[in-house]
Amino acid sequence: MSYVSVTPDQQKEMLKCCGAESVDELFNDIPQELRPLSFSLPEGKSELEVLNHCRNLSDRNYSHLINFLGAGYYDHYIPAAVDALAGRSEFYTAYTPYQPELSQGTLQAIYEYQSHICRLTGLKVSNASLYDGGTALYEACQMAINATKRPKIILDGGVNPIFRKMLYSYTANLSIEFVEVQVSHGQSNRENLFNEIDENTAAVILQNPNFFGVIDDHSDIAQKCSRMGVMTIQSVYPIAMALLKTPAQQGIDIATGEGQSLGNGLSFGGPYLGFIAARKQLVRKMPGRIVARTVDKSGKEGFVLSLQAREQHIRREKATSNICTNEALCALRASIHLALLGKGGLKEVASLCLNKAHYAKERIKQIPGVKVMESSPTFNEFTVKLPKDAAECVGEMVERGFAAGFPLGRYYKGLENYLLIAVTEKRSKHEIGLLAETLEAVICR
Amino acid sequence: MSVIFEKSIKGRKGITLPKNDVPVDVSIPQKYKREDEPPLCELSELDVVRHFTALSTKNYGVDTGLYPLGSCTMKYNPKFCEKIAAMEGFSNLHPLLPQLKRGGMLTQGALAVLHELEAQLCEITAMDAFTLHPLAGAHGELTGMMLIAAYHKNKGNSKNEVLIPDEAHGTNPSSAAIAGYKVRSIPTDPETGTLDIKALQSIISHNTAAIMLTNPNTLGLFNSDVKKIAQIAHSFDALLYYDGANLNAIMGKFRPGDADFDVVHLNLHKTFATPHGGGGPGSGPVGVKKHLEPFLPISRIAKRSDGSYALDYDHPKSIGYIAPFYGNFEVCLKAYAYILLLGKNGLSQVSETAVLNANYIMHSLKDHYHIPFLKTCMHECVLSAKKQMEHGVRAVDIAKGLIDRGFHPPTVYFPLIVKEALMIEPTETESKEMIDSFIEAMISISKEAQENPETLKEAPVSTPVGRLDETKAAKEMDIAYLSD
Numbered sequence: 001m002s003y004v005s006v007t008p009d010q011q012k013e014m015l016k017c018c019g020a021e022s023v024d025e026l027f028n029d030i031p032q033e034l035r036p037l038s039f040s041l042p043e044g045k046s047e048l049e050v051l052n053h054c055r056n057l058s059d060r061n062y063s064h065l066i067n068f069l070g071a072g073y074y075d076h077y078i079p080a081a082v083d084a085l086a087g088r089s090e091f092y093t094a095y096t097p098y099q100p101e102l103s104q105g106t107l108q109a110i111y112e113y114q115s116h117i118c119r120l121t122g123l124k125v126s127n128a129s130l131y132d133g134g135t136a137l138y139e140a141c142q143m144a145i146n147a148t149k150r151p152k153i154i155l156d157g158g159v160n161p162i163f164r165k166m167l168y169s170y171t172a173n174l175s176i177e178f179v180e181v182q183v184s185h186g187q188s189n190r191e192n193l194f195n196e197i198d199e200n201t202a203a204v205i206l207q208n209p210n211f212f213g214v215i216d217d218h219s220d221i222a223q224k225c226s227r228m229g230v231m232t233i234q235s236v237y238p239i240a241m242a243l244l245k246t247p248a249q250q251g252i253d254i255a256t257g258e259g260q261s262l263g264n265g266l267s268f269g270g271p272y273l274g275f276i277a278a279r280k281q282l283v284r285k286m287p288g289r290i291v292a293r294t295v296d297k298s299g300k301e302g303f304v305l306s307l308q309a310r311e312q313h314i315r316r317e318k319a320t321s322n323i324c325t326n327e328a329l330c331a332l333r334a335s336i337h338l339a340l341l342g343k344g345g346l347k348e349v350a351s352l353c354l355n356k357a358h359y360a361k362e363r364i365k366q367i368p369g370v371k372v373m374e375s376s377p378t379f380n381e382f383t384v385k386l387p388k389d390a391a392e393c394v395g396e397m398v399e400r401g402f403a404a405g406f407p408l409g410r411y412y413k414g415l416e417n418y419l420l421i422a423v424t425e426k427r428s429k430h431e432i433g434l435l436a437e438t439l440e441a442v443i444c445r
Numbered sequence: 446m447s448v449i450f451e452k453s454i455k456g457r458k459g460i461t462l463p464k465n466d467v468p469v470d471v472s473i474p475q476k477y478k479r480e481d482e483p484p485l486c487e488l489s490e491l492d493v494v495r496h497f498t499a500l501s502t503k504n505y506g507v508d509t510g511l512y513p514l515g516s517c518t519m520k521y522n523p524k525f526c527e528k529i530a531a532m533e534g535f536s537n538l539h540p541l542l543p544q545l546k547r548g549g550m551l552t553q554g555a556l557a558v559l560h561e562l563e564a565q566l567c568e569i570t571a572m573d574a575f576t577l578h579p580l581a582g583a584h585g586e587l588t589g590m591m592l593i594a595a596y597h598k599n600k601g602n603s604k605n606e607v608l609i610p611d612e613a614h615g616t617n618p619s620s621a622a623i624a625g626y627k628v629r630s631i632p633t634d635p636e637t638g639t640l641d642i643k644a645l646q647s648i649i650s651h652n653t654a655a656i657m658l659t660n661p662n663t664l665g666l667f668n669s670d671v672k673k674i675a676q677i678a679h680s681f682d683a684l685l686y687y688d689g690a691n692l693n694a695i696m697g698k699f700r701p702g703d704a705d706f707d708v709v710h711l712n713l714h715k716t717f718a719t720p721h722g723g724g725g726p727g728s729g730p731v732g733v734k735k736h737l738e739p740f741l742p743i744s745r746i747a748k749r750s751d752g753s754y755a756l757d758y759d760h761p762k763s764i765g766y767i768a769p770f771y772g773n774f775e776v777c778l779k780a781y782a783y784i785l786l787l788g789k790n791g792l793s794q795v796s797e798t799a800v801l802n803a804n805y806i807m808h809s810l811k812d813h814y815h816i817p818f819l820k821t822c823m824h825e826c827v828l829s830a831k832k833q834m835e836h837g838v839r840a841v842d843i844a845k846g847l848i849d850r851g852f853h854p855p856t857v858y859f860p861l862i863v864k865e866a867l868m869i870e871p872t873e874t875e876s877k878e879m880i881d882s883f884i885e886a887m888i889s890i891s892k893e894a895q896e897n898p899e900t901l902k903e904a905p906v907s908t909p910v911g912r913l914d915e916t917k918a919a920k921e922m923d924i925a926y927l928s929d
Contacts, residue, residue, distance in 0.1 A: 033672070249480055
């Protein structure tokens with residue numbers, strides 16, 4: 001095995017220093033009765049053999065479908081410089097920056113990531129990343145409960161159903177009451193949301209654009225909630241932030257989201273990146289790591305992990321969260337990605353997604369029997385009603401080389417005929433045309 | 446070094462995007478539109494490349510040198526695993542694809558990786574089933590606690606306490622607390638350095654839902670009484686949880702499942718080699734014995750009779766979704782490739798060498814530093830700066846002195862139960878030459894502590910910045926660069 005460099009001669013020398021006869025002796029504290037009953041794994045293999053095996057497995061995944069599948073996770077182009085820079089081993093093989101003098105690279109990169117998230121959302125504070133968009137939403141929910149000391153959360157039905165399921169799992173043993181309010185015409189149902197708010201309500205959780213692709217302006221909800229001491233949490237799609245009213249401009253208290261679209265591959269579900277940003281007053285309630293700029297003894301600027309006193313390694317069971325590892329490398333990728341795109345590039349990507357999605361909407365609208373949901377404005381994703389079961393149609397589209405979208409019936413009872421279609425800058429006019437033609441053929445068959 | 450936003454030049458671009466090829470130019474209704482331009486920087490690709498390359502030179506990674514950060518297992522990771530993770534068939538795969546009709550057949554390779562990794566981990570730990578969903582070690586702990594809560598709830602048990610030794614990882618108590626449990630601490634026996642069984646017996650009750658144990662513990666010591674502890678736990682219908690962060694020490698030598706542990710979490714990014722990326726991503730799979738299997742998160746991966754794989758959501762007792770999909774897939778994939786590369790003997794050799802290297806360091810330094818428990822250690826050893834304290838030199842000063850000698854410092858002030866602790870974990874991938882020069886550096890520091898303690902207080906002097914003002918950082922909270 002080539003990853004151990006101690007030779008047999010060196011081993012002998014080292015054992016002598018330890019006063020041991022053999023390596024086995026170093027394991028004497030493990031009594032015979034506790035030795036493994038089996039350890040039946042294959043012998044190790046060469047790189048070439050493992051490479052061939054894994055290539056074989058990789059080839060069994062068909063990742064070249066023409067992709068219109070989104071539902072919160074999008075197929076964006078990743079500039080080559082993102083891989084090249086994030087792959088630099090000084091970043092890649094480092095640990096959590098506990099020794100700031102040796103970690104200024106990681107620390108400054110995180111500080112810049114925090115700045116980027118604040119600039120996107122308009123809010124003043126961000127942390128160094130969370131596991132994913134769902135866990136970020138859960139942490140935001142806990143922040144609101146801690147800040148208000150109230151147990152009830154109102155959940156908009158347009159919030160990603162996977163995130164909602166995660167919230168329920170995490171809080172199963174805690175006394176938190178959730179109420180879900182279904183959307184109306186694709187947007188948040190104000191009347192029903194307001195009816196649910198009472199003196200026990202900690203927060204209202206919203207999403208923009210929501211799971212159905214619909215854009216909303218939640219300013220009125222934020223305003224009303226704020227008057228009642230209820231916090232508003234909004235899960236957002238970072239690319240949309242280039243064009244849409246920011247959470248801060250809507251008066252939202254905490255913004256969260258899935259950062260996969262910022263320079264991270266789809267990778268069959270991970271690693272992804274959860275981001276969270278909040279009003280300044282909430283900084284001490286924010287979980288996870290936060291990097292701050294400060295000075296050294298001689299007045300030179302530098303960066304450190306800050307507010308560590310509330311973390312698990314010091315506060316133990318009184319810590320504000322148990323987060324230790326986060327997604328620093330994914331945050332680094334997001335930071336590099338946003339730096340490359342810059343002000344103009346992010347807007348261009350957002351506009352391409354918007355235009356292409358609307359073009360797709362127009363094309364699909366022409367298919368007989370298909371109804372496009374148009375009562376509310378949409379961004380990069382939209383919902384259509386098919387004359388057949390959407391899951392069946394998608395199955396047939398897969399056979400024709402398309403991931404045609406996400407059938408909503410999987411998470412919403414009664415929406416079995418509805419399909420959610422996402423379009424990114426990677427899809428061409430030609431591919432959109434093919435999607436429409438093929439979908440028509442499948443439907444009219 | 447200036448922050449990237451300060452380098453912005455109006456009108457510069459870092460990327461060329463495809464032109465809009467559709468005959469549509471949509472504008473979003475004013476009501477929904479952002480009032481301003483997104484305030485990002487404007488830079489060329491080369492500006493960005495130089496900025497991040499310069500940042501990387503201010504960073505220390507395993508590829509730079511020894512990283513003996515105790516409890517973090519910062520070993521060298523085969524570059525090969527990166528190559529596997531970058532294969533397009535994996536990296537481009539949409540996670541919702543297998544949830545589409547006929548999409549499952551197009552993800553058989555990825556599902557096979559997950560299914561086979563689960564089986565490998567079961568064999569390595571002697572557990573009956575694994576979930577790969579948890580996204581980090583502490584996330585695994587939380588999942589484990591949620592499983593334990595679901596198990597007791599299903600049995601009609603009302604238990605509200607979890608017992609945790611005071612030498613446990615800091616995440617243990619916070620994970621248990623976040624899962625809704627009251628945490629009680631079990632003291633360490635000052636004679637043996639392992640959990641005080643008498644104290645455990647006096648604390649445990651029918652309120653105890655679980656005991657969380659790390660073995661070898663954070664003092665680097667193996668507790669040979671684990672079977673007895675399992676018996677005590679089970680006699681109160683409490684479950685025994687194994688924190689697998691230290692698994693690097695015992696592969697092929699001890700399997701928690703053989704000692705009747707009920708739940709195990711592993712840190713794939715430690716034991717099974719994935720670079721830690723400056724703080725993540727990690728992966729924290731959880732293994733359970735049969736009686737806890739019904740509660741595992743969904744989805745589960747099932748192998749059909751025809752040899753194909755499918756995602757199975759039909760587990761009514763499951764704790765539900767703890768991650769959006771199937772875990773940090775890329776990290777799992779790297780661990781899978783690593784296990785295939787090393788195999789049975791390679792993994793045993795990892796533990797043997799990791800343990801040898803740690804003992805070698807401990808024995809080489811025992812005349813120079815106080816060793817609180819001078820007995821065979823596992824993959825890490827804990828020293829104390831007690832002797833150096835006589836000259837006013839603290840553990841942190843020793844750490845900073847190491848930086849000027851070219852090394853990343855060990856973990857300091859952990860475990861909390863050792864005063865002025867320095868926790869050293871060399872890992873198996875370091876050579877004797879490297880370890881010898883580290884030992885030399887440690888000895889030279891102990892000399893300097895006697896002869897010239899003031900210089901150590903000034904360290905480090907060789908780094909881009911010196912010791913940073915953490916009080917100012919916490920007080921002023923400059924945590925984002927908001928105005929250009």
